[in-house]
Amino acid sequence: MGRWEPDARERLVRAALDLFSEQGYENTAVAQIAERAGLTKSTYFRHFRDKREVLFGGQDELVELLIAGISGAPEGAGALVAVEGALVAIAVTFTEERRANGPRRLAVIAGNDELRERDALKMAGFARTMVEALERRGVAELDAAVAAELGVLALRRGYGEWLEVGGDFGEVARRTLEEVRVAAAALEGAE
Amino acid sequence: MGRWEPDARERLVRAALDLFSEQGYENTAVAQIAERAGLTKSTYFRHFRDKREVLFGGQDELVELLIAGISGAPEGAGALVAVEGALVAIAVTFTEERRANGPRRLAVIAGNDELRERDALKMAGFARTMVEALERRGVAELDAAVAAELGVLALRRGYGEWLEVGGDFGEVARRTLEEVRVAAAALEGAE
DNA sequence: AGAGTGATGGGACCAAGTCGCATCACTTAG
DNA sequence: CTAAGTGATGCGACTTGGTCCCATCACTCT
Numbered sequence: 052m053g054r055w056e057p058d059a060r061e062r063l064v065r066a067a068l069d070l071f072s073e074q075g076y077e078n079t080a081v082a083q084i085a086e087r088a089g090l091t092k093s094t095y096f097r098h099f100r101d102k103r104e105v106l107f108g109g110q111d112e113l114v115e116l117l118i119a120g121i122s123g124a125p126e127g128a129g130a131l132v133a134v135e136g137a138l139v140a141i142a143v144t145f146t147e148e149r150r151a152n153g154p155r156r157l158a159v160i161a162g163n164d165e166l167r168e169r170d171a172l173k174m175a176g177f178a179r180t181m182v183e184a185l186e187r188r189g190v191a192e193l194d195a196a197v198a199a200e201l202g203v204l205a206l207r208r209g210y211g212e213w214l215e216v217g218g219d220f221g222e223v224a225r226r227t228l229e230e231v232r233v234a235a236a237a238l239e240g241a242e
Numbered sequence: 243m244g245r246w247e248p249d250a251r252e253r254l255v256r257a258a259l260d261l262f263s264e265q266g267y268e269n270t271a272v273a274q275i276a277e278r279a280g281l282t283k284s285t286y287f288r289h290f291r292d293k294r295e296v297l298f299g300g301q302d303e304l305v306e307l308l309i310a311g312i313s314g315a316p317e318g319a320g321a322l323v324a325v326e327g328a329l330v331a332i333a334v335t336f337t338e339e340r341r342a343n344g345p346r347r348l349a350v351i352a353g354n355d356e357l358r359e360r361d362a363l364k365m366a367g368f369a370r371t372m373v374e375a376l377e378r379r380g381v382a383e384l385d386a387a388v389a390a391e392l393g394v395l396a397l398r399r400g401y402g403e404w405l406e407v408g409g410d411f412g413e414v415a416r417r418t419l420e421e422v423r424v425a426a427a428a429l430e431g432a433e
Numbered sequence: 434a435g436a437g438t439g440a441t442g443g444g445a446c447c448a449a450g451t452c453g454c455a456t457c458a459c460t461t462a463g
Numbered sequence: 464c465t466a467a468g469t470g471a472t473g474c475g476a477c478t479t480g481g482t483c484c485c486a487t488c489a490c491t492c493t
Contacts, residue, residue: 059440059441080478080479080480081479081480081481082479090441090442091441091442091443092442092443092480092481093441093442093443093444093483094440094441094442096480096481096482097440097441100481101480101481102479102480102481129429129430130429131429131430131431131432132430132431132432135432164363167363167366168359168360168362168363169359171359171362171363171365171366172355172358172359172362172363174362174366175358175362175365193421193422193425194425194428194429196395196399197392197395197422197425197426197429198429200391200392200395201388201391201426201429204387204388204391208387225432229431229432230384231384231388232429232431233431234384234385234388235388235392235426235427235429236426236427236429237385238320238321238322238385238388238389238392238423238426238427239320239322239323240322240323240420240423240424241322241323241326241416241420250471250472271447271448271449272448272449272450273448281472281473282472282473282474283449283450283473283474284472284473284474284475285471285472285473287449287450287451288471288472291450292449292450293448293449293450434493435492435493436491436492436493437490437491437492437493438489438490438491438492439488439489439490439491440487440488440489440490441486441487441488441489442485442486442487442488443484443485443486443487444483444484444485444486445482445483445484446481446482446483446484447480447481447482447483448479448480448481448482449478449479449480449481450477450478450479450480451476451477451478451479452475452476452477452478453474453475453476454473454474454475455472455473455474455475456471456472456473456474457470457471457472457473458469458470458471458472459468459469459470459471460467460468460469460470461466461467461468461469462465462466462467462468463464463465463466463467
């Protein structure tokens, strides 16, 4: 595979994050991102489906890991234990470099509706992925939905905490999931 | 307020839903929707922020009702009971007309990523709304987040069920929320 | 040296969305 | 009854996201 200036994709990600931070997401054109990365608009769209996706790269990989984590859980383990396996499984992707860019990335996303939309879709996708993987191991649909939703909540919370304190994401996520579980178990119904 | 052909907004909604159903969301241009409604593109964008929003109208009203439902819950009521109040509060917007269009609307949304994105954002917005309203009545942040997330899950499930069986949405949502609560309480942790 | 391959550049093109200005239907003051 | 005012609409120019097609370049392998 021929290539002259390597890492076009990474250059695009860096350029985009820089520009979004400097001048805002809406005030940045795709052509400008490409230009700063030494590329053109055409090439940008060969690497990313749209303008938003440059901030959400590599999440297909997460889906695979989530599935592996759930289907790899012990035979008799309950739904939430399998979800814990999923969260631990994705920890390998939470590198130091990702942590370094995390806060800026979150700030950009928080400041724009289009990006929050994409983020919400990604999270919903994670939940759906986990639901399907849980059902495949025999978990009832309702239980799967509840466990997956709580898992995504723990994932979001864990991500935020991990950005602050660092360390092994698996550890952090395990703790946030347990916190969420306890809180959920303590909720009282109407009566 | 001057106006000659009334109900421009409703005409746009109907035209959009029809066209999306007939020929798909992506194959439909905004100008085409406007044309079928006897209007122009400009006017369309005066009524809806973008092409997606025509399928999600009136959800600002839902936010108000959710807040009212939560802050109107009895003094000592727990987080989930307040959430139940929120779901019951929005029942007034679940009219027969909405139910008639519901299935087509859901089918269109399910068939397109942009629309699923918008849907995911709306749901996330509902959750955020409920979290804030819960915190305002003294619920701890974690408990609020868990209760809100389960509430949105129950809302989604309740909506689907209500489209099938009809009746009072409040009743349906109350039941789905209780189901979700029981399932959540039964989840076992890792140990 | 020459054919093949994968990544890139470039430009035409369409649709979403914005903007400013003119216009029309209708209301209300005089 | 006329004239000014108001809100909704029409219109056209413009920017940008996104698609498509084709040429080109760097590199590999035979």
